[in-house]
Amino acid sequence: MEAVIRVEGLGKTYKSGLVALDHVDLEVKRGEIFALLGPNGAGKTTLISVVCGIVNPTRGRVLVDGHDVVREYKAARKKIGLVPQELATDAFESVVDTVTFSRGLFGKAPNPGHIEQVLKSLSLWDKRKSKIIELSGGMKRRVLIAKALAHEPEILFLDEPTAGVDVELRRDMWKLIGRLRETGVTIILTTHYIEEAEEMADRVGVIDKGRLILVEEKHALMRKLGKRKLTLTLAEPLAAVPAALGEWDLSLADEGHSLVYTFDAKAERTGIPSLLRKMQEEGIAFSDLDASKSSLEDIFVDLVRKDGR
């Protein structure tokens, strides 16, 4: 698939001397959902801000559908919708006015039908005449999403969209994102909720200290870096891992009632059959067994730690 966003050698050093982005190269493919993961202050928001034109890059360049975001900013920005992390909304305007304003600002002719459809899809239609200041935080978040969608963008940035959002809105939002993807919209999101990236994203990028540590197709990433665990519930608790089982990576859990075997998911030989045979020889009986894959979160924590913290 072709790249809709190309980030080339991007660097941003703030006036304070803080290096927020340090030579970032990234391609986002058309129509995909790309999740950007990273701890606070890693540079996620700065990266989004440079692409959207809110922050000037220090080095490098960004192309949106072939348009340089600095030199051909109009062509680039027309394609982008941005939902910021902060709940920055107007206060005294009505919901429908502020969403209509956004559409005009992005250079689109009025289209009440589209505004209606956006408001309905975000359950804002009943509140369209309310002043924004009267809305709850979750409703304001919906308004920000509606504003970003008002001009029918081809690319949608969601910066921490589900931070501090209730379960219902989170569910609505994922449904909406699913629908947008079906219409061909490219979605880039940052999140702290790794299970969201795991559930929704096609590809994942991990950023830390302004550097993009890796970009990988999500399933490949989990296959490549994922560890698997086999948990055996023992019939009789053990005080320590028996020396005879020393060649496997074993640990005890649940006060000796469970034996946990961690193994590399990509290895050809898992070592499970031999472990089970050996246990039988040693007379260690188990009543149940359970296998699990490590989550993206485990992988992520592992990566960031390796990066030198």
Place this chain on the structure above:
Amino acid sequence: MNLHGVWAIYRFEMARGLRTLWQTLVAPVLTTALYFIVFGGAIGSRMQDIGGVDYGAFIVPGLIMLTVLTQSISNASFGIYFPKFSKTIFEILSAPVSPLEVVTGYVGAAATKSVVIGAIILITSTFFVDVEVAHPAAMIAFLFLTAITFSLFGFIIGIWAEGFEQLSFIPILVVTPLTFLGGAFYSIDMLPPLWRTVSLFNPVVYLVSGFRWSFFGQGDVSIGLSLGLTAAFLGLCLVIVTWMFRTGYRLKA
């Protein structure tokens, strides 16, 4: 040209003015009526004519200028400062609008409001004194030029300001004194020679004088000089605004 974008900003700003109609229109009109009662009615009756013009009528152009100046500055500065304060500026910065389009929207709306207020004050004044306008076209042109120039100046202050104190600092500490000392209520010919010379360094003198010329066919300085200096100030403001957007000064990191 993103005309939809310009129109969106213009309408947004005009709607803000309509929401606060009391503050936008009624307050300046009331203030001006008070000036007429005090300066025109109470004190004016004891003042002699200035250059053959009745004192009550003489202060009309000065009063309109005083209001148009302060309203242009406060309206335009607040219009751009508030989105910075509430952080909604992100949307303007991320939108496909050029600096010229942003300025046209904000400054156009602020100037429109100022011109409307100026017109209302002129109408109000006819209830108190007889006012005749010698050069209507020049009067309207001067009114627009002033409203646009000082709305642009206010826009610059709004971008520059980093707090509400700074936002009111320039209007209160610089513009109001300059306007009062700019001959709004007197002719600078009435001042001692030294202060007359000092007054010539006050840019507001040229505005008030030029505007007064359009009413009575006479001013403290020539109309050409008035127009020239106002246009020069407009040019200076345009250069500053262009520089602000080009560098992202206090707008972008």
